[in-house]
Amino acid sequence: MKLNRKQIILKYIVEDYVKTAQPVGSNSLLEGHKFLNLSSATVRNVMAELEKDGLLEKTHTSSGRIPSIEGYRYYINYLRNDKIDNTLRFEIDKLFDSSKSIEQVLNESCQILSHKTNLATCILNPSVYDETLVKVEAVPTTLNSFTIIFVTNKGYVENKNFVLNKNVSLDYVLKIVEFINVEIKGTKVLDVTNKLSKIKLISNENVEAFEYVVHTLISTFSNLFMKRGSRFYGKKQLLEQPEFKDNINELKKIFELFLNSDKLAEVFSNCGEEISISIGNGKYKDISIITKDIRIPKINHELGRIAVVGPTRMDYDTVIQHLNYTVKMIINHLNDLKEVDINE
Numbered sequence: 001m002k003l004n005r006k007q008i009i010l011k012y013i014v015e016d017y018v019k020t021a022q023p024v025g026s027n028s029l030l031e032g033h034k035f036l037n038l039s040s041a042t043v044r045n046v047m048a049e050l051e052k053d054g055l056l057e058k059t060h061t062s063s064g065r066i067p068s069i070e071g072y073r074y075y076i077n078y079l080r081n082d083k084i085d086n087t088l089r090f091e092i093d094k095l096f097d098s099s100k101s102i103e104q105v106l107n108e109s110c111q112i113l114s115h116k117t118n119l120a121t122c123i124l125n126p127s128v129y130d131e132t133l134v135k136v137e138a139v140p141t142t143l144n145s146f147t148i149i150f151v152t153n154k155g156y157v158e159n160k161n162f163v164l165n166k167n168v169s170l171d172y173v174l175k176i177v178e179f180i181n182v183e184i185k186g187t188k189v190l191d192v193t194n195k196l197s198k199i200k201l202i203s204n205e206n207v208e209a210f211e212y213v214v215h216t217l218i219s220t221f222s223n224l225f226m227k228r229g230s231r232f233y234g235k236k237q238l239l240e241q242p243e244f245k246d247n248i249n250e251l252k253k254i255f256e257l258f259l260n261s262d263k264l265a266e267v268f269s270n271c272g273e274e275i276s277i278s279i280g281n282g283k284y285k286d287i288s289i290i291t292k293d294i295r296i297p298k299i300n301h302e303l304g305r306i307a308v309v310g311p312t313r314m315d316y317d318t319v320i321q322h323l324n325y326t327v328k329m330i331i332n333h334l335n336d337l338k339e340v341d342i343n344e
């Protein structure tokens with residue numbers, strides 16, 4: 001498709017801003033793209049039109065413009081290049097070896113994605129977003145200790161031993177856990193910690209002990225369950241991004257997101273087998289997340305969702321190419337394996 005003048009200028013502004021992290025002015029645009037053969041005044045007028053259209057924004061610290069979220073979306077939909085780079089193809093192809101397990105393939109794929117895009121990557125296991133809790137129970141192990149057991153509809157079981165708080169009796173723990181089990185069984189794994197935090201004691205009897213039991217359940221569930229739900233790669237790459245170098249709060253927000261699988265799954269909730277792109281949504285307004293499902297057609301099994309994460313000033317063209325091709329190669333590799341161990 002042949003681009004018109006406005007589209008060409010928007011395309012170059014997006015790509016220049018992605019490379020430099022500096023607002024783009026008419027003079028710098030013409031210096032970098034001399035073949036445009038336009039006057040500075042003409043470029044300024046077009047940039048003003050693009051700003052009026054909501055595709056560019058003016059910054060407070062510069063006379064240049066930067067892409068808006070809508071500008072990035074327009075670029076992704078109409079202006080980016082779909083062709084895969086041959087150097088990228090070669091480097092990704094080298095990653096795959098028939099002797100590698102699924103776990104190795106997924107881990108190394110995320111590592112190379114982080115390296116090639118200079119962004120963070122993540123895998124979210126499928127069980128995290130469709131698993132429900134069948135029961136939680138406390139089992140006495142000695143006179144002053146017990147084991148908390150969680151069981152899901154996928155047959156997944158987690159347990160942890162505890163020594164009793166001196167102010168809480170074993171009988172009371174068993175009674176409260178039985179009460180809580182009735183309240184939360186059937187709850188999606190993603191919603192368990194939130195639901196636990198909202199459970200109230202029917203009477204005022206021993207509130208301190210009740211809170212102890214609830215806190216124990218929440219911390220145990222979070223530590224045992226939620227951390228198995230995702231794997232996060234490329235923290236160093238995020239630290240190198242200009243947007244996050246001097247913005248510890250924003251970086252902390254990202255790390256908290258990727259250490260909390262229920263929040264992560266919520267962000268991934270609209271992802272499908274095709275590329276799904278979230279740009280600056282809600283609480284994460286300065287973050288973009290590009291995701292894609294990994295499904296093995298041979299056995300109709302979903303391995304999870306893979307994502308590339310970074311600032312909204314992201315090289316969407318390169319990231320989408322990398323992610324699409326990497327997932328394609330993962331699927332081809334796993335389809336070629338004689339035996340696919342989905343529980344590996």
